Amino acid sequence: MNASIKEILEKELQFSNKKVLIRGWVTSNRGNKKIRFISINDGSTIESLQITLKGEKFDFEILDQTRLGAAVEVEGEIILTPEAKQKLELLATSFKVLKNVDLDYPIQRQEINTETLREIPHLRHRTNLFRAIMLIRSTLALEIHNYFSKKGFLYFNAPIITSNDGEGAGETFFVNDGNKEKPFFGTNKATLGVTGQLHAESYAIGFNKVYTFAPTFRAEHSNTKKHAAEFWMVEPEVAFYELKDVITLADDLLKNVIKNTIQKHEAEFKFLTENIDKNLLNKLENFVNKKLTIMDYQEALVELEKVKNIFENKDIKFGLDFGTEHERYLAEKVVNGPVAITNFPKEFKAFYMHQNEDNKTVAAFDLLVPGIGELIGGSQREVRYDKLLSRALEIGISQDELQWYLDLRRFGDSGSSGFGIGFERLVMYVTGVDNIRDVIPYPRTTGNIKM
């Protein structure tokens, strides 16, 4: 019977005394010339399966030389061992080394720090830490697709290469085919998209509920633990939704996705709780079970003002664009959990956000979480043609370039709202890992484009 180690461990009774065939990679190898215990991992879980090998049918010379990382194929019988440290083992009847590893294989039993592992992104997923992170990352992505699919959202692909700078923020990468005289797209302004939102809006008008899940790019030089030049974004956009509706959607999405992911990764969360953050599962369960706090920007200012001396940026007044220190204080100290801050000053928010009646703020929200700060940013979009156009012109976007987007407002657009989740930030939050370079397989940052 072919089975994954995850299946065998989860359905132990079903596999008791059954013959199985496993292919995987050696994670430990000990014993002597008469009995050998070799653990193998097949990537389905961070847990390894212990293989017991004894008897004359095995060449103990070969077993002895089978190094960590070697690919092997084992057949045998599953034996439940309720008294032992591991709850079951595989009593091998045959053992084949499919491919050994060279002696300079860098992944060994002793721990390697994550910084060193970043130099070998093609191998680091063979450590328990990165196995856990990447398994959880994969499940988070699938649970996001499942959530939207169940709610009747259309999965929409915005263009990646675009002539449209969504945020009006600059910091974009340019794309060319090396031909300076005659550029591929007929323009030198082809860039990599920083958001799929504007295009998603066009599809929300007609499909009602849509979302993107795609790579986005920023040529930002900030060398922080939270920023990468290439990262994945999830951007739902819903017609007829206002600010409050879309905050509810964000909260419900996160709660469902996190709850389902925890259920599917008991072993991985146990490992992360033991090794990365003792409080991890508590924190996530708190998130899932607690009602989201919603706080107006100006209320938040009052809270920050009370303790302004603890901040590096002490200039707490209307107009302040919160830094991570302020965001974390609000989530960690004021609320002790996630908090949605609403109605920010329009000056530092994007041109397309709904302008509130006070003429100073926009109907935007940032969802802040402990340990990270901003996880989600979103808004109700400005549906009034004139207000949208004048704000765009104010910040120097040309009407020509934006006419298609403005035209949505003339053609049956009665308003929509949406938000963006930085997917890697979600993975960081859920795994407790504090550096974005460790939650994406091949991170891209300033000066770093390994492999």
Add this chain to the structure above:
Amino acid sequence: MNASIKEILEKELQFSNKKVLIRGWVTSNRGNKKIRFISINDGSTIESLQITLKGEKFDFEILDQTRLGAAVEVEGEIILTPEAKQKLELLATSFKVLKNVDLDYPIQRQEINTETLREIPHLRHRTNLFRAIMLIRSTLALEIHNYFSKKGFLYFNAPIITSNDGEGAGETFFVNDGNKEKPFFGTNKATLGVTGQLHAESYAIGFNKVYTFAPTFRAEHSNTKKHAAEFWMVEPEVAFYELKDVITLADDLLKNVIKNTIQKHEAEFKFLTENIDKNLLNKLENFVNKKLTIMDYQEALVELEKVKNIFENKDIKFGLDFGTEHERYLAEKVVNGPVAITNFPKEFKAFYMHQNEDNKTVAAFDLLVPGIGELIGGSQREVRYDKLLSRALEIGISQDELQWYLDLRRFGDSGSSGFGIGFERLVMYVTGVDNIRDVIPYPRTTGNIKM
């Protein structure tokens, strides 16, 4: 009760005589000053819901001026009408125009050809044709994720910006941040990935079964119906798999995904069969039910040789890289269904493919389908370090650049196989639409980067 039009139409008995609230967009508006029939669509299906409005509570002046494309909100009761053309209608108790459309709204009842619609990618999805295509596209994507998830695959994100040219084929886009002196990534060779395969291989060794689903890019100037500069690829990679295993996987994946998609889109396939290809559903059901034919490249040559005069390229001999005309002949005339051609001459295949013992061919396959030609290309990967290296050097790839990939073979890689599906080609095949520009929301081709 809030419900989508798709739900109401699929569960008609459950909604009979129930009050519902619908928000959507007007697709037709007829009647007189006493009774009005307005159809609305909410994007959940291509079908519209007929609203009947009568009585003094409605302002028939406003109803008369509510144009196609207007956003409206209607409340009323679902009445089953088994004798009428449409099986149910909504008898309105209230009707609100949330946003009318300006008079120059281009989507009207008379059909517009697809070429003209390509000029307005932000609006064309409000026609029945593009509604059907994009609904099916979304479901195909989700069914692909579901299939792999059920089979225990890890969803893996290869880097998009890379210093590694996967196919060794050139035709890549370059990425820069506008700084010539000090390029963002410290190199002028940062490009957009043409495949995630090499990186996926690194993850297959450790995770066993992985897949990507991501945008890929080619700076190809070919102005054909099948080529785009930006397209989405699905690339599974499985450790321990050989050529035959991965062909079986491709066949099983497609059959499951297509079968489930057909079931979820009765109305859309009815529309496409009536308007695009009378034979569409027959073709797809034939695919789902028929055993896949596997044919060696040299057998295929024999078949082509028999009729070589019908081809533009009549040079049918070992070494021929099949053109679309040859591919379609094999699928449409010889097999009358999908066919996997195997063991191609190594000259025109990628360097990483397993070299067969004949020293002439590689363990590759192309899956050809009627109407399209190549839908999938895949191979068993060369696991022998020396053979892999010498082939790479032969075609001019530097060892330095490739060392990380070569090293996989030294570190427990006992072989893997995988394939790539051009996702847009799959959407073309499944919808019967013959131009790639019409199956992706915002197509990017030479000189075309609208919006």
